[in-house]
Amino acid sequence: MRRGLCVKCGTPTVYRKLNGISHGGDGGGGVYVRTSWLTSASPVEHLICTRCGYFESYVVDERKMSEITKTWEKVG
Ligand SMILES: [Zn+2]
Numbered sequence: 001m002r003r004g005l006c007v008k009c010g011t012p013t014v015y016r017k018l019n020g021i022s023h024g025g026d027g028g029g030g031v032y033v034r035t036s037w038l039t040s041a042s043p044v045e046h047l048i049c050t051r052c053g054y055f056e057s058y059v060v061d062e063r064k065m066s067e068i069t070k071t072w073e074k075v076g
Contacts, residue, residue, distance in 0.1 A: 001056045006049035013050045020046035021055060033059060035067035 001007055004014050019029030021044075030041030042061035049055070059065075 001047045006052060006054060008054040009049065009052040011049065011051040014047050015050060016045060016047045018045055019043055020048070021057070031059065033061070033064050033068065035064065035071045
């Protein structure tokens with residue numbers, strides 16, 4: 001998706017926006033990635049295909065990524 005091609009329909013109609021999609025809550029954007037009892041919202045980059053509506057989300061928070069490697073279970 002980040003290359004501009006939709007992974008679902010193969011059309012180059014992908015657009016991006018930081019915190020472009022909200023899942024409700026306070027409406028401030030971002031998501032709560034839980035790494036401790038006190039967690040603040042992390043910004044998310046959203047990419048959406050205007051042809052089929054498929055979208056992807058990427059957490060863009062380097063400090064959070066470091067915390068996740070210490071507190072989450074690694075897959076694989
Ligand atoms: Zn698409």
